[in-house]
Amino acid sequence: MDKTYQLSKKGTFGASIKIVPVTTETETNTIKCLEVNGTDELHILPQPTLPDLSNFKFIGEHLENNLVVEKWVSISRDGETVSKYTMWLYKHNNVNYPLRYQMNGYNSLLGSHFDSYIIMYKSFIPSKPDPSIFNIDGLKCESFPGPGIDYVYSFNPMMEFINNYEDHVDSNFEKFKKHHKKNYINKSEHFVRKNNFRQNLRYIHSKNRKNNGFTLSVNHLVDLSNEELKSMCGYRKINNDFNGGQPFPYNKSDFTNLPSEIDWRIAGAVTAVKDQSICGSCWSFGTTGTIEGAYFLKHGERKSFSEQALVDCSWGFGNNGCDGGEDFRAYSWIEKHGLPEEDNYGSYLSQDGYCHIANISNSYLTKISGFVNVTPFDEEALKIALVKQGPISIAIYASLKSLTFYSNGVYYDKDCRNNPMELNHAVLLVGYGELNGEPYWLVKNSWSTHWGNAGYILMSRKNNNCGVLTSPTYVIM
Structure with a gap:
């Protein structure tokens, strides 16, 4: 675990220091001292964990868990915003002990709350700390690699909550x-x-x-509301009834000859990362992705097929355009009508449009003869299908913000669901491998190259994380 220090007497304006294990290409878990110096605009001071109550007013007291708890409140106004700060404390041997501290922000113009947080105090020692805890063990500190003002997050996250910074x-x-x-x-x-x-x-x-083993970062989705983020998950599984797909034909002996890793991008079977935008059309991108892969394997040529044609035209097979759908319904439509390339049908609109498939000659439409349901919950089967058949359309659970803001590393979140009826986002499986001993699936998303690792994510193969094994399919061409 790392340690952080706020030293007001180090240098002219104080310094923030972090003792942390650092791993690079030439060293592993070397304990280092990283330093960010204060400035004339921002002096580094010891960070209190208690707010300054000088402007708070005593409101009253109540009984809570056999304690007489006092309530202190401060209200500040800035234009149309009102911020209310509340401190609850109790006395023991004539010493005040903090219980919790809460902030509620309200915008009177919008008529809604804009911020809220609670700090719970689980322990408190009402005595001056031993000065030795501020020693940095004789380590020579070096500059932090360019954090700028971001050091507040990693060196002193409490500054925002206690100091209203x-x-x-x-x-x-x-x-x-x-x-x-x-x-x-x-x-x-x-x-x-x-x-x-x-x-x-x-x-x-x-x-x-x-330090979960993967990293999150700011991307183009970070200013969206929870409702807007939810609208981008458009995989809608109505029931668990048979979907018309063929069973996956394989035997266990196929597994012994599999490569240790595969990446269909290298072979050329995967088109550039696309962007579905604020439209629940992910199901169409998973569909075109597996068709693009199958077309490449059959013809040795990479083509980009039209998601917009599926959004516009497959309503009669149970899909709902930007309000969701399923890959197998799109396959059924393609079996009957064929799928045009993006260049022939027109650009993706990120909204429902008028179907004009009738204006495209049959010679420009790619047909499939069916699709296959890869044996669910079977990692061996999925690896065999991926190696032999190319990129696979899969559905995942994508409602966690840890996935929304994923940047790099092998993603695993114990809260990521894998039940068939809870999967809500269609993506494309294009490979598998290991990173630092962690087995992963290589998955292509449709949230642009601004998301993830240039549009991709390494999803852990542990415990069917997020449902990768639950509902995989590929087409027969």
Whole structure:
């Protein structure tokens, strides 16, 4: 575990120091001292874990868990925003002990809350700390690799909550808007987007501090609300009834000849990462992905097929355009009508459009003769199918923010579900392998190259994480 120090007397303006194990290409888990110096604008001071109560008013007291608890409140106003800070404390041997501290922010113009957090105090020692705990064990400190104002998140995350400090939020939000060319229609939307950004930024850095083996980062989705993020998960499984696919033909002996890793991008069977945008059309991208792979394996040529044609035209087979669908329903439509290339049908619109498949000659339509359900919950079967048949359409559970803001590493979240009826996002499986001894599936998403590792994620093969093994399919061409 790392240690952080806020030393006010080190240097002219103080310094933030972090003792942390560092692993590079030439060293492994070397304990190092990293230092960020204070500035004239921001002096480094010891970080209190208790707020300054000088402007708080005593409201009253109540009985809680056999303790007489006092309630102290401070309210501040800035334009249309009102922030209410509440401290609960109790006395023991004439000494005040903190119980919890809560902030609630309200925007009177929008009529909604914009922020809320609670700090729980599980232990408190009302005495001066031993000065020796501030010693850094004689280590020679070196500069941190370019954190800028971001050091607040990793060196001193309490600063935001106790000191109401938000310069780091302002700075990062401005960088985010510039990088992703974000323009908001009015002041109200700007306020809402910035608050979404703030909450998601806290989440990203809180997860990264846990060192879970994968890293989250700010991407183009970080200013979206939970409802908007949910709308991008458009895989809609209605029931567990038979979907018309053929069973997967394989035997266990096939498994002995499999390569230790495979990446269909290297072979050329995978097109560039696409962007479904704010439209629940992921099912169409999983479908075109496996067809693009099958076409490459059969003809040795890579083509990009039209998701928009599926969004516009497959309603009669049970799909609902930007409001969700399933790959097998798209396969059934393609068996009957054929699938045009993107160049022939027209660009992806990220919205429901008018179907014009009738305007395209049959010679420009690619047909399939059926599809196969890879044996579910069987890692061996999925690896065999992937090696022999090319990229596979799969469904995953994508409602966790740890996946939304994934950046790199092997992703595993114990809360990621794998029940067939809970899967809500269609993606494309294009490979497998190991990273630092961790087996993974290589998955292509449809949330643009701004997401993940240039549009891809390494998903752990442990415990059917997120449902990769639950509902895989490929087409017969």
